[in-house]
Amino acid sequence: MKILIVIILICGLSLMPTQKMIRNYNIDGQKRALTKKPEYYAMEWQDGIALYNKPTSYFIEVETMGNQNVDMLVTDLQRPVLYTADICTPVCADGECRLMYLTLYWNLLGSYVGYDKVEGQSLTKHDHVEFVDQDYEKLHQLLLDDNSILKRRKIDELVSKPKESDIDGADAIAGATITEVKESVVDGALYSCYVAWNIAHGPIKEELQEYTAALFDNELKRYMLMSNEQDYQMYALNSLSESEFLEYKDRIAQIFGESIPLVRTYIVQNLPKLFWQTEDLQIPFWESFAEVDINTRSLLLNHIHEAPVNVLVSLGRNLELMTKNQLKLYLEAIEKNVSTSPEINAQLLRFAESGNHTYGYIVTEFLEDLE
Template structure:
């Protein structure tokens, strides 16, 4: 559910970002991280950038290219953004530039939102077809701008494109969801510790960043970032707290002096997280028993959790 809402918020935000995020306003590293080449015909530098208001980091590229092979739409100028794991995030354009579709008609606001939604779908049917396979071989459309005939999109694929802008959508989708994703992810793996991105990932509200942080901790970093890990027990995402428990299980949850401050806040955790923590604790001291006793008598404790506490205390007293 959290991931669905995050996607929804991204789509809403695109109404602002797609229109207003100028390349010149971004804080960029002095040098690109690499120059990416597409089919030996297009290359562009990729930068680590930061949004000046949000202090949010992305990989980004400014792209200027032709997207049509039939001259019925104009060249495109677009700023493309990926998250730090290589997943496409959003695009923006300069205020005075407009995307065009068939016969040089401008995109409207809904077209921009639809384009962003399509680009976010990394499993789109666009992945499996050549662009010519998406055209209606029977129908034809006449362009008054260039005095020529072109083929419209097949009705079978009308739901995965912006009407009148198939080449633009297809080109951008394959660019943002193609091999560049893996190259960006590999770059993150190489520089993650060097750039000290652990704090950024751990403090982010993005579940995929939190998960990456928890799954790429060395033994020394588990000690160094212990408080960050503990904080993720209280994350909004349903899965992240369980990854945090896995990290803390062999050290923090074996020592009551370490875990007692955590279980003092059991009532702030989600029920499924509470249950797993109760099943993980060992080595109770008197303070532990007192804390768990109070929680057991509280309305927050479920029947199952009360049973776990009673059995655990009885076992510790044997």
């Protein structure tokens, strides 16, 4: 019991010069603000922005240390941007404990996005060796990995224990780190990495998602849709009504051309029927055909029978990008247009006669059948 009390007192005293004493105010009584990009951070940062701590009802329970409050970071207009928590947690191994200090950041969907070191509180490895810059960066990359092996293993499953050990130090482990995890954690700091990862990816993630869902309004929807963060885009897209798809049609087409396959797939599969029935609405998506991935091209081609002739002509310039099945879909769709569109006919002839295309024979057979 005495040891626990001492640890708690040390943690509290150590935080006094660098961390908040009242949840959203500095020790000098000034409203607390984050005015620069966190040192280790995976999102875009708006220069000149100031984010202010706003208390939430959530906390992270740290063993022997009690509850550590989680705040929302908002702009001066009260727009939510991030969540944050000042963490003080013991890291113990081989009977010795040291305190680890971090300021963690999560995005509005509860995903870890970065951290700041606490001034005067370096992270350490075994034998009290302090982290170097590469170690801090490696920790950041580990924390960004939501599917790390640390998610599936207990700490004692991450080491191979020898019969005897004379290893000493706060983050020492009586055994070697197993190969599967060794490359992803900081050498000599398995315990610190394990504790930090499980705090960043613990129950707080789902709780923050619920908190954001309760705050989600049209303003936040627009903010996420305009963001370059793919998880924000997906969250916003999933909330759109048919009328909102029309309202944001230009932004949705832009996202389709620039985002990841998962987001593109969602867009193609969820565009209202009106888009495929209206030439002006569907053309921006066809214009990205050459840039998108193979699966997205297949999803687009599922709508080729609804495409206007100018789209068919445009697709004819990209025959070499199509798979065998995609090419067959295209040929089936243009069968009625070949004789009436000299441009489509010329494209098919060039493709079939070039001798450079694996599926040129399919086009040759198609043209012969039309004669």
